[in-house]
Amino acid sequence: MKRLTHLESYVRSVRPEFETMLGDLVETPSVSSDPRRAEDIARTATLAKQCAERLGAQAQIVTTSGYPVLSGGWDVGKQYPTLTIYNHLDVQPAQEPEWKQDPFVFRKEGNQYRGRGTTDDKGPALTALFACKYAVDQGVPLNLRFLWELEEEIGSPNFQDALDQRHVVPRPDSVLVSDTIWVSRQRPAISTGLRGLVAARLSLRTGTTDVHSGLTGGGARNPLAELCAAVHACVDARTGRVKIPGFYDEVLRPTAAEMKQFLSSGFQVSRFKKAYGFRSIRTENCSDLLKRIWAAPTFEVHGLPGGHMGPGVKTVVPPSGEVRVSMRLVPNQHPRKIFSRLKAHLKKHNPDVRVESSGQLEPFRGVTQGPYAQALHQAVQAGFGKSPSLIREGGSIGAVALMERAWKVPILFFGLSLPEHGYHAPNECFDWGQASGGIRTFVEYFSRVADHSAGGDSSLRSSGQALRSE
Amino acid sequence: MKRLTHLESYVRSVRPEFETMLGDLVETPSVSSDPRRAEDIARTATLAKQCAERLGAQAQIVTTSGYPVLSGGWDVGKQYPTLTIYNHLDVQPAQEPEWKQDPFVFRKEGNQYRGRGTTDDKGPALTALFACKYAVDQGVPLNLRFLWELEEEIGSPNFQDALDQRHVVPRPDSVLVSDTIWVSRQRPAISTGLRGLVAARLSLRTGTTDVHSGLTGGGARNPLAELCAAVHACVDARTGRVKIPGFYDEVLRPTAAEMKQFLSSGFQVSRFKKAYGFRSIRTENCSDLLKRIWAAPTFEVHGLPGGHMGPGVKTVVPPSGEVRVSMRLVPNQHPRKIFSRLKAHLKKHNPDVRVESSGQLEPFRGVTQGPYAQALHQAVQAGFGKSPSLIREGGSIGAVALMERAWKVPILFFGLSLPEHGYHAPNECFDWGQASGGIRTFVEYFSRVADHSAGGDSSLRSSGQALRSE
Numbered sequence: 001m002k003r004l005t006h007l008e009s010y011v012r013s014v015r016p017e018f019e020t021m022l023g024d025l026v027e028t029p030s031v032s033s034d035p036r037r038a039e040d041i042a043r044t045a046t047l048a049k050q051c052a053e054r055l056g057a058q059a060q061i062v063t064t065s066g067y068p069v070l071s072g073g074w075d076v077g078k079q080y081p082t083l084t085i086y087n088h089l090d091v092q093p094a095q096e097p098e099w100k101q102d103p104f105v106f107r108k109e110g111n112q113y114r115g116r117g118t119t120d121d122k123g124p125a126l127t128a129l130f131a132c133k134y135a136v137d138q139g140v141p142l143n144l145r146f147l148w149e150l151e152e153e154i155g156s157p158n159f160q161d162a163l164d165q166r167h168v169v170p171r172p173d174s175v176l177v178s179d180t181i182w183v184s185r186q187r188p189a190i191s192t193g194l195r196g197l198v199a200a201r202l203s204l205r206t207g208t209t210d211v212h213s214g215l216t217g218g219g220a221r222n223p224l225a226e227l228c229a230a231v232h233a234c235v236d237a238r239t240g241r242v243k244i245p246g247f248y249d250e251v252l253r254p255t256a257a258e259m260k261q262f263l264s265s266g267f268q269v270s271r272f273k274k275a276y277g278f279r280s281i282r283t284e285n286c287s288d289l290l291k292r293i294w295a296a297p298t299f300e301v302h303g304l305p306g307g308h309m310g311p312g313v314k315t316v317v318p319p320s321g322e323v324r325v326s327m328r329l330v331p332n333q334h335p336r337k338i339f340s341r342l343k344a345h346l347k348k349h350n351p352d353v354r355v356e357s358s359g360q361l362e363p364f365r366g367v368t369q370g371p372y373a374q375a376l377h378q379a380v381q382a383g384f385g386k387s388p389s390l391i392r393e394g395g396s397i398g399a400v401a402l403m404e405r406a407w408k409v410p411i412l413f414f415g416l417s418l419p420e421h422g423y424h425a426p427n428e429c430f431d432w433g434q435a436s437g438g439i440r441t442f443v444e445y446f447s448r449v450a451d452h453s454a455g456g457d458s459s460l461r462s463s464g465q466a467l468r469s470e
Numbered sequence: 471m472k473r474l475t476h477l478e479s480y481v482r483s484v485r486p487e488f489e490t491m492l493g494d495l496v497e498t499p500s501v502s503s504d505p506r507r508a509e510d511i512a513r514t515a516t517l518a519k520q521c522a523e524r525l526g527a528q529a530q531i532v533t534t535s536g537y538p539v540l541s542g543g544w545d546v547g548k549q550y551p552t553l554t555i556y557n558h559l560d561v562q563p564a565q566e567p568e569w570k571q572d573p574f575v576f577r578k579e580g581n582q583y584r585g586r587g588t589t590d591d592k593g594p595a596l597t598a599l600f601a602c603k604y605a606v607d608q609g610v611p612l613n614l615r616f617l618w619e620l621e622e623e624i625g626s627p628n629f630q631d632a633l634d635q636r637h638v639v640p641r642p643d644s645v646l647v648s649d650t651i652w653v654s655r656q657r658p659a660i661s662t663g664l665r666g667l668v669a670a671r672l673s674l675r676t677g678t679t680d681v682h683s684g685l686t687g688g689g690a691r692n693p694l695a696e697l698c699a700a701v702h703a704c705v706d707a708r709t710g711r712v713k714i715p716g717f718y719d720e721v722l723r724p725t726a727a728e729m730k731q732f733l734s735s736g737f738q739v740s741r742f743k744k745a746y747g748f749r750s751i752r753t754e755n756c757s758d759l760l761k762r763i764w765a766a767p768t769f770e771v772h773g774l775p776g777g778h779m780g781p782g783v784k785t786v787v788p789p790s791g792e793v794r795v796s797m798r799l800v801p802n803q804h805p806r807k808i809f810s811r812l813k814a815h816l817k818k819h820n821p822d823v824r825v826e827s828s829g830q831l832e833p834f835r836g837v838t839q840g841p842y843a844q845a846l847h848q849a850v851q852a853g854f855g856k857s858p859s860l861i862r863e864g865g866s867i868g869a870v871a872l873m874e875r876a877w878k879v880p881i882l883f884f885g886l887s888l889p890e891h892g893y894h895a896p897n898e899c900f901d902w903g904q905a906s907g908g909i910r911t912f913v914e915y916f917s918r919v920a921d922h923s924a925g926g927d928s929s930l931r932s933s934g935q936a937l938r939s940e
Contacts, residue, residue: 033784093784098679181685195684199785208747209568212894213770214665214865215651217798218710218762219742219751224771225707228698228793237695238820240688272689277678277789280822281689292688300683300787301694307773308794314503314563315669315796316894317770319747323698324778326785328687350708352750395684424682424786 023106026115032090055133066158073145074136082143084172087125088152091117098426111432119421123430131442155359156398163406180415187266188388191413196329196363197396207319223321233349235299254295262290265389275419294392298328335360362401367410375448383441493576496585502560525603536628543615544606552613554642557595558622561587568896581902589891593900601912625829626868633876650885657736658858661883666799666833667866677789693791705769724765732760735859745889764862768798805830832871837880845918853911
C-alpha cells in the first residue's frame with residue numbers, strides 16, 4: 001500500500017519526461033518496410049539507447065544482418081531472476097489519405113498522444129521502461145531487462161541474429177510481451193495466443209509493355225483479370241472461406257471453455273464495427289465473429305498493383321500485375337505447409353502465376369495457467385482496478401515464436417493498446433490513462449514475480465522446457 | 471504522272487518543315503486524361519492553328535464545354551465538294567517505366583520520329599495537312615478541310631459541341647478519318663469498322679479506414695477480394711468469354727467473306743505477338759485471333775487501385791477499392807444496353823459494388839463499297855505501290871459515330887500507324903516512310919475524288935442518308 005502511494009507520485013512526476021521521450025521517438029519515422037527510412041531506424045536506435053540510459057539502465061545496440069535490436073536493463077544481481085520485456089520501436093507506413101495531421105509530428109491533446117507509433121509500440125515500450133526504473137529504485141529483487149526490436153512490422157527477419165548473441169541478449173527466466181490490444185477500454189485484456197502469418201506475392205507477366213486494349217483486346221491475355229480469378233480460386237470473398245485444399249486440416253478449434261472466456265471479455269459487435277469504422281462485416285453474431293478474428297485462419301488481399309493507377313481512364317492491357325496477399329494462421333497450422341498448399345493450388349489453377357513468399361510467422365499459444373499467469377492477472381487488477389479477460393490476439397508477433405524456441409521460458413502478453421487507438425491505421429494515438437495504468441500494472445507484476453520468487457516458488461526460476469507445460 | 475513527279479519533289483522539300491512542326495507538337499504534352507495538362511492542351515491548339523496557317527489554310531479554335539476542336543482548311547469554291555479529314559492532337563499518358571527517353575522530347579533517328587503522339591495522331595494529322603496544301607496549290611477542285619480533336623483519348627465527350635457549331639464546322643460531303651493502324655508494314659490496310667467501348671468503374675467501400683488484418687481479419691470484409699470475385703463473375707479470364715447474361719445477344723458475327731478478307735491481310739500471329747511483346751496469347755489460331763481482336767467484344771481489367779501500393783508489405787484490410795474495366799463492343803451491340811446488363815449482373819452478384827460509367831462509344835461500320843471506297847483503294851495502291859487489304863479496327867474513335875449521326879455522309883478510314891509504332895504504348899514512334907507515302911496517298915485520293923466529282927459522278931456530292939447505303 002505504501003509502495004502504491006509512492007508509485008502514484010512517481011507516475012505523476014515522470015509524465016513530462018515520458019511525453020518528451022515519446023515525442024522524440026514518434027518524430028523519428030522508423031518505418032521498417034520502407035528502405036528509404038533506414039537512417040531514421042538508425043536514429044531511433046540511438047535515441048532509444050539515450051532514453052534508457054537517462055533512466056539509469058545500461059543499453060546496447062545489437063547489430064544483426066538487418067536493423068539492430070536494443071538490449072539493456074538493470075542487472076541487480078545474479079542471484080535474482082531475470083524478466084525481459086519485449087517491445088518494438090519500428091512502425092507501420094503512414095501514407096493513408098485519412099491522416100488528419102502529419103503522422104510523424106507528435107501531438108499532445110489533453111491526455112491523448114497522436115502520431116504514428118504512439119500505441120504501436122513506442123508508447124507501451126516507454127511505459128514498461130518507466131515501470132522498470134521505479135521497480136529498480138524500490139529495490140525489487142529482479143533483473144529487469146528490455147528487448148526492443150526494429151523489424152517487428154516486417155516479420156522479424158533478423159531477430160534470431162540478436163538472440164544468437166547470448167552475451168548481450170541473455171536468456172531470461174520469463175518474458176513479458178507488450179504489443180497487444182484490449183477488447184475495450186472498459187475491461188483490461190490478457191492475450192493468450194497469437195495468429196501466425198503467411199504473406200505472399202502472386203505475380204503474372206504475359207507481355208512486356210502496356211498494349212492498346214482495342215488493338216489487342218480479345219487476343220491479349222489480361223494479367224489483372226487472371227490474378228482476380230486466382231484470388232477467387234483461393235478464397236470465397238463474401239464468406240471468407242479459404243478454398244485452398246487442406247488449408248483447414250491442422251486447425252485447432254477453440255474449446256467451449258475458451259469460447260466462453262472470449263464471450264465474457266466484454267466484446268461487442270457494434271463497438272468493434274464502430275472502433276474500426278466498418279460499414280458492414282461478414283457476420284453480426286458475436287461468437288462467430290470472435291472465432292473468426294481470434295481463432296480462425298484467413299486469406300486477405302492487400303493490394304493489386306499493376307495497370308494504370310494514375311488519374312483518368314487508360315484503356316490498356318497491362319503486361320503484368322501482382323497481388324499481395326496474406327493468410328493469418330492459428331494453432332496448429334504450419335506456415336511452410338500452408339505456403340506449399342497455396343503454391344500447389346495456384347499451380348493447378350494457373351501455372352503462369354508466380355507465387356513468392358513475403359514472410360512467414362508461426363502461430364503461438366501463450367502461458368495461461370501457473371504463477372506467472374496468476375501474477376499478471378492480479379497485477380492488472382491492481383493497476384487498472386478491473387479483472388482482466390483472457391482473449392486471443394488476431395495479429396502476429398514474429399519475435400515471440402523465436403524467443404520461445406531460443407529460450408524455452410514462459411512468455412506472457414500484456415499490451416496497452418485500445419481498439420480506438422488506430423493500431424496499424426491512420427490517426428494512431430495513445431493516451432496517458434493507458435500509460436499510467438500500464439506503469440502501475442508492470443510495477444505490480446514485477447513486484448509479485450519477485451515476491452513469489454523470494455517465497456521459494458522455484459517454478460519462477462525457469463529451468464527450461466518444463467515450465468512451458470504449465 | 472506529271473503530277474506525281476511534282477509531288478515527289480514537294481514531298482522531299484517539305485520534310486524539314488514537317489519535322490519541325492511534328493517536334494513542336496510532340497513537345498507539348500497534350501495528355502487529355504490528365505487535368506494538370508490543361509495548359510498544354512491550350513498551347514497545342516494555338517500551335518496547331520499556327521501550323522495550318524503557315525501552310526496557307528485558315529484555322530479556327532472552336533470552343534466546347536471541354537477542350538477545343540481545331541477546324542479549318544482551304545475553301546476553293548462553293549461549287550466544289552468538301553472533304554473533311556479527321557485527326558486528333560491529344561495523346562495518351564506516358565508514365566510507363568519502359569520509356570527509353572523523355573516521352574515529350576522529340577527525337578529524330580534517321581527516318582524515325584520518337585515521342586508520345588508521333589503516330590497517334592500528330593504525325594498522321596500533319597501528313598494529311600501537307601497533302602492538302604499540295605492538292606490546293608495544284609488546283610484540285612475540292613474544298614479540303616481538317617477537324618482536329620483534343621479529347622479523342624478520353625472518348626470525345628464534347629465533340630458534339632463542336633459539330634453543333636455548323637458555321638465553323640461545316641458539314642462536308644465525305645470524311646476521311648486518319649487514326650488507324652496497318653496490319654504490317656508490308657501491306658497497307660484500310661479499316662472498315664471500329665469497335666465501340668463501354669468503360670466502367672466498379673467500386674466497393676466496406677469501411678472507412680485501413681484496418682489491421684490481424685485484429686480484424688476474418689470478420690472484416692475485404693473489398694479487394696470481393697472486387698476480384700466481381701471481375702471473375704464478369705469474365706472468364708483465361709478464355710476471355712464474357713459471363714454477363716445477354717452480352718453477346720446483338721453481336722453481328724463477321725461473314726465468311728469478311729473473314730476471308732481478314733485472313734488475306736497479311737496478318738501473322740507471330741508478328742502480332744512480337745509487335746506487342748506478348749509472351750503468350752489466348753489463341754495461336756490466326757482466324758480465331760482476328761475474330762477476337764476485330765470482330766468480337768471483350769471485357770478488360772485496366773487497374774485495381776486500392777490497398778497498399780507503396781514499397782514493402784503492409785498487412786492491412788483496406789476500406790475500399792475500385793476496378794477500372796472496359797468492354798470493347800462490335801456491331802450491333804449498344805453501349806447503353808451493355809452497361810445496363812453489366813450493372814444488373816453485378817447487382818445480383820454483389821449489391822454493394824457501385825458501377826459507374828466512365829464513357830461509352832458506339833461501334834461503327836464504315837463505307838466499304840462505291841466510288842469513295844474505290845478511290846481510296848486506288849489512292850493507296852498509288853501512294854504505297856501495294857494494294858490495300860480491308861480489315862477492321864479493334865479500337866474505338868468516339869468522334870466517328872458523332873460525325874455520322876450529325877452529317878450522314880460517307881466516312882472512310884485511312885490511317886498510317888504501324889504495329890511497331892507503339893500506339894498507346896511506351897516508346898511511341900512514327901516514320902518518314904509512312905508520312906511520305908501518306909502524303910502521296912492523300913493527294914491521290916483528293917485528286918480521284920475531285921475527278922469523279924467533275925466527271926459527273928453525282929454520288930460524290932452527298933445528299934445525306936442515301937449515300938450511307940452504298
